[in-house]
Amino acid sequence: MNILNKALSENRFVLTEYEAKKVLAEYGIPVSKEILVDSETALMDAVRNIGFPVVIKGCDPKFVHKSEKDLIRTDIRYEKEAIAAFHDIQARMTGVSGGVLVQEMIMGKRELVAGLIRDSQFGPSVMFGIGGIFTEIFNDVVFRIAPIDKSDALGMMEEIRGKRILEAVRGLEPVDREQLSNLLVRIGQIGMENEMIQEIDINPIIISKGRGIAVDAMIVLKSL
Amino acid sequence: MKETHELIAQLDAIFHPESVAIIGLPRGFKAGKLFLMALLDLKYAGRIYPVHPKAKEIDGLKAYQSIAEIPGTVDLAIILVPHHQTLPIVKACAAKGVKGAVLFTAGYKETGTEEGRKVEADLTRVAQSSGMRLFGPNCMGLYVPESGISFFPGLSKKSGPVGFISHSGSLANILGRVAPQKGIYFSSAVSLGNECDISSADMLAYLGNDPNTGVIGAYLESIRNGPYFLEALKKASEKKPVILWKVGLNPEGQKAASSHTGALASQSHIWEAVIRQTGAVPVKGFDFLTDALMGFSMLGDGIGDRIAILSGPGGLAVAAAEACGDEGLKLAKLSDKTRLELSGFVPQTGTSLSNPVDVGLTASLEMEIYTRAARALAADPGVDAVFVIGVGMDRKTNELYTESMIQAHRELGKPFVIINIPGFDTDLAQTFCRAGIPFFETTERAMAVYAMVRRYQVWRRKQRKN
Numbered sequence: 122m123n124i125l126n127k128a129l130s131e132n133r134f135v136l137t138e139y140e141a142k143k144v145l146a147e148y149g150i151p152v153s154k155e156i157l158v159d160s161e162t163a164l165m166d167a168v169r170n171i172g173f174p175v176v177i178k179g180c181d182p183k184f185v186h187k188s189e190k191d192l193i194r195t196d197i198r199y200e201k202e203a204i205a206a207f208h209d210i211q212a213r214m215t216g217v218s219g220g221v222l223v224q225e226m227i228m229g230k231r232e233l234v235a236g237l238i239r240d241s242q243f244g245p246s247v248m249f250g251i252g253g254i255f256t257e258i259f260n261d262v263v264f265r266i267a268p269i270d271k272s273d274a275l276g277m278m279e280e281i282r283g284k285r286i287l288e289a290v291r292g293l294e295p296v297d298r299e300q301l302s303n304l305l306v307r308i309g310q311i312g313m314e315n316e317m318i319q320e321i322d323i324n325p326i327i328i329s330k331g332r333g334i335a336v337d338a339m340i341v342l343k344s345l
Numbered sequence: 346m347k348e349t350h351e352l353i354a355q356l357d358a359i360f361h362p363e364s365v366a367i368i369g370l371p372r373g374f375k376a377g378k379l380f381l382m383a384l385l386d387l388k389y390a391g392r393i394y395p396v397h398p399k400a401k402e403i404d405g406l407k408a409y410q411s412i413a414e415i416p417g418t419v420d421l422a423i424i425l426v427p428h429h430q431t432l433p434i435v436k437a438c439a440a441k442g443v444k445g446a447v448l449f450t451a452g453y454k455e456t457g458t459e460e461g462r463k464v465e466a467d468l469t470r471v472a473q474s475s476g477m478r479l480f481g482p483n484c485m486g487l488y489v490p491e492s493g494i495s496f497f498p499g500l501s502k503k504s505g506p507v508g509f510i511s512h513s514g515s516l517a518n519i520l521g522r523v524a525p526q527k528g529i530y531f532s533s534a535v536s537l538g539n540e541c542d543i544s545s546a547d548m549l550a551y552l553g554n555d556p557n558t559g560v561i562g563a564y565l566e567s568i569r570n571g572p573y574f575l576e577a578l579k580k581a582s583e584k585k586p587v588i589l590w591k592v593g594l595n596p597e598g599q600k601a602a603s604s605h606t607g608a609l610a611s612q613s614h615i616w617e618a619v620i621r622q623t624g625a626v627p628v629k630g631f632d633f634l635t636d637a638l639m640g641f642s643m644l645g646d647g648i649g650d651r652i653a654i655l656s657g658p659g660g661l662a663v664a665a666a667e668a669c670g671d672e673g674l675k676l677a678k679l680s681d682k683t684r685l686e687l688s689g690f691v692p693q694t695g696t697s698l699s700n701p702v703d704v705g706l707t708a709s710l711e712m713e714i715y716t717r718a719a720r721a722l723a724a725d726p727g728v729d730a731v732f733v734i735g736v737g738m739d740r741k742t743n744e745l746y747t748e749s750m751i752q753a754h755r756e757l758g759k760p761f762v763i764i765n766i767p768g769f770d771t772d773l774a775q776t777f778c779r780a781g782i783p784f785f786e787t788t789e790r791a792m793a794v795y796a797m798v799r800r801y802q803v804w805r806r807k808q809r810k811n
Contacts, residue, residue, distance in 0.1 A: 238610040243571035246615055262609050264618040266575055276621065 122147070125317055125342065134319075134344045135182040139222055141338040145323065148307045151300075152335040155224040164207050165200065167223040174198045174226040177206040181219025196226060227334050230293060231286055232325035234262065235305060235333075237312045239319050239343075245312025247305055249277040251286065252325040259283065267309035274302035297331045304333055319343045349550050355478055356543075356551045359445030360533055361492045362420030364392040366412055366443070368434055369425035372400050377425040380449070380486075381406075382498040389493035394419065412437045420444045421494070423486060428452035431482070432467055439475035446479050447486030454539050455483055465541045472542040484538025485514035488521060490531060491557065497521065505530020506559030506642050508552035510545050512537055512566040520564075520635070527639045528778030532557040544569050546577040553581030560641040561587040562634065575619060582624040583808055586801050588637045590628050591616055624804050626797060633793075636785060640794035641801075643783045644760050648799050649729025651677035652792075653722040654701035655715070656734035657708050658766065662701040665732060665764070665788040672796035676700045683725040690717055709738050716749040723757035730759060732791060736766040747773045751780045762795060764788045 124140050136144070142152040156167035157180060168175055179192030192213060194206035203223075210221055232253030240246050243266045250262030263280045265273045278287055278298060287296040304326070312318060320341040326333040365384060371377045381404065384393055394415045395408040402408055409415050412422065412434070422443045424434055428450050438446050453465040465482065472479045480486050485496035490504045496514070500521045507529055511517035514536040521534060532555060535548060545565055552558045561581060568574045581587050593612070620627050628637050652674050656662035669676055679687075679700050687698045691714060697703040702722065708714040715735045722731045733750060737743040754761040763777050763784045777784040785791035 240571070240610065240615050242568045243575060243615060243619065246610065246618060248609065250609075256609070260609060262614070263621075264610065264614045266571075266615070266618050266622055273622065280621070 122315060125315060125340075129317065129342060133182055134342045136340040136342070137180050137182050137219060138178065138337060138339065139180050139220075141321075141340040142335060144311065144340060145307075145335055145338055148311050150304050150307050150323075150335055151332065152338070153224050153227050155222050157220045157222055158207070159220045161204060161207065164203060164221070164223060168200065168203050171223060171225045175203065176224040176226050177203065177210060178222045178224065179210045179214050179219065180222040181214060183219070224336075227327045227329050227336050229327040229329040229334075231296070231328040233286075233301075233328065233333060234322075234324040235308055235326055236323060237267070237308050237318070237321040238264075239312065240266075245309065245318075247274075247277075247309045247312070249274075249305055250281050251283050256324060265309070267312045269306055269309045271302050271306060274305040277305065278302070293328075294331045296328055296333070300331075301333045317342050349554075352547055353551055353554050355444065355476075356547070359421055359478060360487060360489045360494075362391060362444070362494065364394065364417065364419050364421070365389065365494065366394040366396055366409075366415060366419045366422045366438075367425065368396040368412060368422055368438075369430075370395040370397060370403055370408075371425075372397065372403055377449075379497060380423050380425065383495040383500070384493065386498040387490065387493040387495045387500070387502055391420075391493070392417070412441050412443070415441070418442060421487075422446040423449065425449050428461070428464060428482065432464060432471070435468055435471050435477075435479070439471055439477045443477055446477060447484065448479060448481035448538070448541075449484065449486065451483040451538075453482045453541070465539060469541045479542035480535065481538035482541060483514075485517060485536035488517070488531060488534040491533075496536065501525045501530060503530050504532060504557065506557070507531045507534075507638055508548075508555060508558035508561045509534035510537065510548045510552070510561070510563040510565070511535070512540075512545070513564055514538065516564050516631075520631075523635060524638070526775050526778065527635055528775075528781060528783075529635065529638045529642055532559075540569055544574075546570060546574040549574075549577040549581040549587065553577070553584050553587075559585055560638060561585060562638050563587065563589050564634070565589060565591045566593055575623065578619070578625055579623040583805065586641045586798075587623075587625045588628055588634065588641065589620070589625050590630070590634045624801070624808065626801055632786075632790075636783075636790050636794045637797060639778065639783045640798050643778075643781050644795065644798045646802060648760055648795070648802065650674045650799060651727060651729040652700075652732060652795075653677045653679070653725070653728040653730070654732045654734070655718050655722055656701055656703055657706065657715070657736060658734065659695075659697075659703045659705075661734045661764070661766070661788060662697075662703045665734060665792070666701045668789045668792040669732075671789075672792045674792060674796055674799070677722075677725070677728040679722070680725050680727055683721050686721045687718055690714060704735075709736060709742065712737055712742050712745045712749065715746060716753055719750060719761070720753045720757060723753065723759045723761070728759070730762060730795065732762045732764060732788070732795075734764040734766060734788060736769050740770060743770050743773055747776050751777065751782065754780075754782055760795075762791050764791050 146152050158164045158167050175197050177194045234252030234256050236248040245267040246264045261282050263277050289295040323335045323338045327336045395403040397408045400408040422438045453461040488495045497518045517536045552561045628634050654665045692707050696705040737746050761782050765786050774784045
């Protein structure tokens with residue numbers, strides 16, 4: 122894949138969020154709509170294209186955990202706000218090459234995580250579980266060795282302790298398990314077909330109108 | 346598939362050898378002598394050829410100076426020489442047409458030295474180019490009672506349904522010694538050591554196809570070729586239960602990962618995935634392993650989840666009912682006929698006629714109460730299995746209890762599970778096991794194993810439907 126080879130040729134082993142989501146999108150995984158911008162004019166075009174509310178993020182492979190670096194502004198509803206966020210984030214990114222990412226704001230209360238790790242004994246293994254800020258707190262995740270099929274993926278959804286999050290709880294619609302299982306199967310496929318990928322992390326996957334959408338992602342390549 | 350057929354044919358020949366050479370067999374009483382004693386102990390009927398650089402004869406057997414000098418063919422070679430002498434001997438065995446060799450000595454890859462690693466790689470090359478299969482190095486080799494071959498004296502001559510794979514020679518040996526007390530008998534057991542050639546996945550393929558093996562057990566430390574292992578495990582599990590005790594599941598493998606996924610991927614998580622995807626049965630610890638081997642060996646196919654509990658002590662009856670629920674099993678609803686029958690001989694006070702059936706203290710004096718109740722419960726069409734928690738007042742009553750329960754089990758044909766009450770005679774516990782009735786130390790262990798067997802059977806039925 123071009124994106125992966127380009128990163129390797131530049132001696133980079135962590136893809137930017139923008140690149141990682143391009144990889145996911147190529148495999149049919151739904152990702153939030155987003156545009157990379159480097160100027161105020163481009164920003165305004167992007168905002169008009171995507172439509173408010175938007176999220177504005179710093180996008181550089183050096184920033185693995187963007188929220189810890191204060192590089193995310195969410196729920197931006199006005200042009201003035203967008204411009205302020207753009208300059209503020211740019212100022213915090215001095216000395217790095219990356220641009221600023223304008224993203225549609227995916228609305229949803231439920232956050233899941235999915236990913237992939239290349240296990241030294243068993244090879245690519247798909248992960249699924251509770252996402253967002255609770256990922257590390259609850260450690261409620263399960264794995265399957267890739268390749269996985271739909272029944273494996275459905276099994277993973279049944280196996281997490283917090284599986285009720287997928288149901289029609291508190292007036293929310295039930296999660297579309299077909300769509301989510303498809304997403305997990307595709308992650309396994311990425312691992313099987315791209316030997317140079319060491320880890321994939323999609324966190325959060327936000328459930329919006331029942332469907333899972335990758336809102337943030339990272340991909341780590343093998344550093345041989 | 347062709348490779349699997351070839352592997353199975355190779356292993357079959359090695360597991361049923363017509364002749365065995367013991368290379369480096371000591372003249373005096375040293376550790377290596379145990380391998381000869383083991384063959385003699387199991388009354389191995391084939392030819393035994395000691396190989397020794399100087400001796401003309403060892404323990405009445407004609408000795409040869411080299412493998413090449415042996416007249417006729419050699420199927421299995423047990424190689425006891427120090428590691429730095431192994432390579433030329435393995436080559437000589439291959440030249441002689443030996444089908445399989447067991448490499449007992451340690452001092453290879455496990456030492457972490459470059460030399461050890463290199464010799465082991467050389468051994469693998471010899472095996473691959475000659476077609477001779479290697480076990481080990483750093484292993485005890487094979488125990489196949491049917492063939493009269495064994496890795497240690499004192500193991501049972503009787504065959505059974507369990508095929509066992511072990512990364513530890515001493516553990517295989519300890520299990521072999523304890524097993525008959527629990528009514529566990531082997532089709533074969535193999536200690537694999539460093540797996541320079543034959544691996545646990547190879548053995549899963551072999552035992553999965555072996556008509557004499559009904560249950561596979563394994564003690565594993567590390568997996569060599571993950572994808573091959575996964576496939577072999579899945580195939581074997583679809584045919585018969587594979588009980589795995591895997592050690593080394595600590596988070597040691599979690600290096601500083603940069604993603605959430607990496608940080609969360611502990612070894613136990615990945616192993617859990619392997620278990621889920623293959624249908625294998627995980628156990629932890631020696632006691633649980635032997636309990637599971639016993640349960641899977643003895644409980645028949647298609648066991649149900651409606652449990653009847655019969656107990657003398659009231660407290661244990663309640664505990665058993667709780668364990669039953671914890672394991673996802675159900676307390677059987679007894680029929681009116683059964684309850685009426687029970688009321689005919691169970692004393693009225695300090696007892697309970699609904700499930701769990703508490704027969705009270707008098708039953709310890711009148712063993713008849715236990716057996717009649719057990720028979721009534723087993724005869725109830727709403728009961729799938731009878732769990733009995735009983736003990737007599739003395740040796741004599743315990744003997745009567747044991748005999749009559751075994752008799753009732755035979756006649757009624759439903760699964761019986763016996764649970765120990767401290768003070769019960771150890772040899773009588775073994776009598777139960779030898780009669781094919783599982784005997785557990787605690788009610789929790791009994792319920793856990795029964796539920797495990799049932800879960801596996803349900804899973805397999807589902808697999809076969811799909």
